[in-house]
Amino acid sequence: MNSDQIDASFDLLNADENAYTHQSYSTGSSHITLEKLEIIEQSDNWFKVLNETRAYAQRNDIDLVNPYDQLLSNHENVHIRHELIKKIEISLLDGTDYAIAAGAGIIAGIVDAVFVGTIGSGGNVSPLQGWTDKQYASIVNRFGVHYRASDQINKLDRNKMGVKEYRAAKERILRSVKEKGLESNIKYLENRFRVLYDTTGGNNSKLANGLKVNGMNTGNHHMLSLGHDPGPLGLVFSIIDQLTGKATFIEDGRIIRAATENINRINGQEVKGIIDAAHNWFGHCLSDISGSGSTKIGNRGSGLPAPFYVLFQRCQFGSIPIDSKNTSGTIAQLTEKMFKEGYDTRAFTAQLIPIIVYEVIIRMFWFFKQHFYFGKIISESMPFGGNNDLQRMLFVAAASFSAIDVGHATVKAGGAEPITFFMTLNYPGLINFGFKAVQNLRNEVAHIKKLNEFDADIQAEWDRLIITGSI
Incomplete structure (x- = not known):
């Protein structure tokens, strides 16, 4: 094609944008066939553009396979796709x-x-709740046996006893301790791990100067004492209470601190005092978690609230129906009632x-x-x-x-x-x-x-x- 033919071709291309798909033009002795290019309309819809592109490729027999893929092995292709x-x-x-x-x-x-169902108290518990209660009771009983036996064995004077006599005394103590029941071991742990914040309110509040915590009673004192929380919250407040000689309670939604008349074995001396306080908190939680000796509900016992559950006692708001008599209560009252009816750790x-x-x-x-x-x-x-x-x-x-x-x-x-x-x-x-x-x-x-x-x-x-x- 000479220069005149090329110029004529460009003139024809610019002459009519609405030309048919195939048109023929003659310039001198040559015959030129022009084809109008298909245009894919611009769109914000990616899937529409993708489908139109694939349709165009299929009509025009265009292979969309990336040619560079053929230069790579199957393993390399898979690796690249996985990395992408x-x-x-x-x-x-x-x-x-x-x-x-x-x-x-x-x-x-x-x-x-089927197996958990509705949480109950006393003997009215579901299969899994009953099984869990037994596991906790078994753990508490084993710890009671351990501490009871250890305390008695430590009192033996090995210097005044022969090897055989010492072993016989140990076996005799272990047999005697294992014969004790759960309630006996719970009471032993309570005495072994006394804490100053363990008070049931009322006439037995044991707060200094005869003070009382408003609303505290035998059934809810574990919920109103922050040191009885079995989680990190309880550990922190228990250590603080034992080292400072004051107990922390929740009264009408407010956190208060008061001195008590309870015995506290922790002397508050630096690191050792903190370790002893943590150990004392753990032992006291064990004495209460399976139902303390003084707060029995049915034959199950009132245990410890779930971790952080005590904080609901600060929620003195809301109007939630509690019983069929249209009685409504705050969040604090609802959670207290739930605890009393068996919802514990x-x-x-x-x-x-x-x-x-x-x-x-x-x-x-x-x-x-x-x-x-x-x-x-x-x-x-x-x-x-x-x-x-x-x-x-x-x-x-x-x-x-x-x-x-x-x-x-x-x-x-x-x-x-x-x-x-x-x-x-x-x-x-x-x-x-x-x-x-x-x-x-x-x-x-x-x-x-x-x-x-x-x-x-x-x-x-x-x-x-x-x-x-x-x-």
Whole structure:
């Protein structure tokens, strides 16, 4: 084609933008066929653009396979794709994964409804609650035997006894101690680990100058004394109380401190005083956790409140129906009534078991899939850490469990006292669900932020290529 023909061709291209797809033009002795290019309309919908591009490629027999992939081995291609998925944090969960997560929550929900049910007091307890009570009683009894035997053995004078005589005395003490019952060992632990904040209120308050804590009585003194909390909160306040000689209580929603007449063996000397106070707190918690000797409810006993449960006594607000007589109470009154009717650390532990069920199912499934299906090494397959997909499965399980739990509590409370609803709800499950929801929300926010940063990097590189015209 000569220069005249080329110029004529450009003139024809610019002459009519609405020309047919195929048009023929003759210039001198040559015949030129022009084809109008197809145009894909600009759109904000990525999937629309993608589908139109694929349709165009199919009509024109264009291979969209990346030619550079043919230069790499299958192993290298897979490795690159895995690295890209890891960098962008693309979810690898499928429908089966979500179904298993939901199924694990449903199984745990059935375990909770059938074997935990409504928390009770006295002899009216569910199978898992009764089993948990027995485990705590066994632990307390073993500790009572241990401390009782140790204290008696330490009193033996080994210098005045022969080896055989000393061994015989030890065996005699162990046999005697093991014959003691649970209540006897509880009373021994109470005397062995005395704390100054152990008061039941009323005429036996033992506060200095005859003071009393308003509202404190035999049934709730474990809830109004911060040192009786079996968690970190109780440990901190117990140490402070024992070292300062004052006790910390909650009175009408306020935290107060008062001197007591109780015996306290801690002398408050620096590090040793702190260690002795912590040891004393632990021993006293053991004496109360399975039902203290002076606060029996039925044949179960009034134990210790669940960790941080005492803080609800500061919530002197709300109007919550408690019984069928349309009696309403504050959050503090509701939680106090729940404690008196059996909701203590042992009941809280019983409710933890169904949560452990679905956690174990999900984490075992995760390990086996990562190790045997994806072929990862054991250290990379461990079901711990903040992996987004693992946390999504745990969230789905927690959501399905809580849905069944709330439904079960609602049905169980139908026609019964309103307190039944609150005694049936699985609080560890609700706490875990809330924690998982916050964790997944935080993960999604971080993921979106990372994708935006990734898009910004791609856009910056694209702008550089357009401006410089080079790679």
